[in-house]
Amino acid sequence: MSALTALSIASEIFPLIKTGGLADVTGALPTALKPHGIAMRTLVPGYPAVLGGIENPQQVHSFADFFGGSARLLAARCDELELLVLDAPHLYVRPGNPYVGPDGKDWPDNALRFAALAQAGAAIGQGLLLGYAPDILHAHDWQTGLVPAYLAYSGRPAPKCVFTIHNLAYQGQFPYELLTRIGLPERAFSLDGVEYYGGIGYLKAGLQLADRITTVSPTYALEIQGPDAGMGLEGLLRLRADRLSGILNGIDTRVWDPTADELIPATYDIETIGARARNKQALQSRFGLRNAPDALLYGVISRLSWQKGLDMLLDVLPGMLAEGAQLALLGAGDTPLEQGFRAAALKYPGQVGAVIGYDEALAHQIQAGADALLVPSRFEPCGLTQLCALRYGAVPVVARVGGLADTVVDANEMAIATGVATGVQFSPVTAQMLAKALTKTAALHADHAAWRNLQINGMTTDVSWKNPAQHYARLYRELIDA
Ligand code: ADP
Incomplete structure (x- = not known):
């Protein structure tokens, strides 16, 4: 089993920042992949909760002007997780959750905030920023849907990119006028690029341009090819059905362990x-x-x-x-x-x-x-x-x-x-x-x-990451060997 490196790019990661299941998955996958010889690092935005929760941050790159402000990349750890943190205070240091402000409304510059994350991820992936060039990129949901777009339109060699749909309901659609500001060329604005209903579709870009698409269960992988669950993207998903598969999530069985859970009054197992x-x-x-x-x-x-x-x-x-x-x-x-x-x-x-x-x-x-x-x-x-x-x-x-x-x-x-x-x-x-x-x-x-x-x-059902990790590992290796 040859060693392999992967960069996961995500807008949430447990235990640092979580609004839903996406964070659980991105937080668990790196540890689950280790036994398969896969060293996964994760690029995440430097929200206050991330900057406050990481250990031993080291600056590994700086940008004088990145999407309207200075920024840097930090290499850091959190427990077993190896992180790269995009520390760009003008984009990420705000109250509220990652996507909405305290008034409950989406941040008006979400298009730029997550384009920045995707662009940084793509550049790292292509070996342009650090002395590190992973074999595989793995992007998640609309927030990182532009990763394969930046790779595709860069004109440089790029690693293979997997894109995972955790929820098709959130699509990240923004006006065409932003195309230049997010650093994509005019030719990217096409039917087989990032164009989606006259605007820029971040999720659509991921589905269109990634080498492989996964979603988080086999049944959902089928459902989203039909009109009820496809949410307007069913046609594209049917076209790319040969690149689409469903891999179930697991749970972190150390965090969720009734025999040793310190958060519950009485621990137990089947016998007790x-x-x-x-x-x-x-x-x-x-x-x-x-x-x-x-x-x-x-x-x-x-x-x-x-x-x-x-x-x-x-x-x-x-x-x-x-x-x-x-x-x-x-x-x-x-x-x-x-x-x-x-x-x-x-x-x-x-x-x-x-x-x-x-x-x-x-x-x-x-x-x-x-x-x-x-x-x-x-x-x-x-x-x-x-x-x-x-x-x-x-x-x-x-x-x-x-x-x-x-x-x-x-x-x-x-x-x-x-x-x-x-x-x-x-x-x-x-x-x-x-x-x-x-x-x-x-x-x-x-x-x-x-x-x-x-x-x-x-x-007694196996709900751990053991089986899912096997599937992801196989997928990465298939892509590299292709
Ligand atoms: P989704 O990602 O659509 O919200 P999932 O079932 O995939 O749904 O993941 C939800 C995760 O968030 C679970 O880990 C669940 O325990 C947790 N969760 C959801 N709502 C709450 C809440 N109000 N308090 C604590 N944990 C929650």
């Missing part, structure tokens, strides 16, 4: 799964729920957006509660959904609890204490919470879409008979079918032996 009862009790207290050991306690850990289908949960809530279930929801996002769950908690005290916000520790406590984890997404590229749920013995109840379809084995008659069921799936994704799934889940939960089987099957 009874200890979950203590976590359930603590969770009920934390969410102001009635202390009822036998009530079916659903957990939700989610961004509150249309994608996640939680408006349907609000619709079916009265029926679910009438069946005696409880809900502990942790989430933040769209105001109407935040208000809806806050109101539900007031209306159904003791049965519904909602924490509006982002809380990593509480996410662990929900996984360790809830009986079931609900993920009724309208679409879901991979989904990570259901993988954590499997590992923690919280039975996932999920919409049959994308990665949810690929990672949860529905408790249908056949799966139960053969002892492979791990959760409950429903389809089509409607409030009516969600309600049915909740009734089915209640029946399964009432049968202690059946429920325990679901939990144990889930806990």
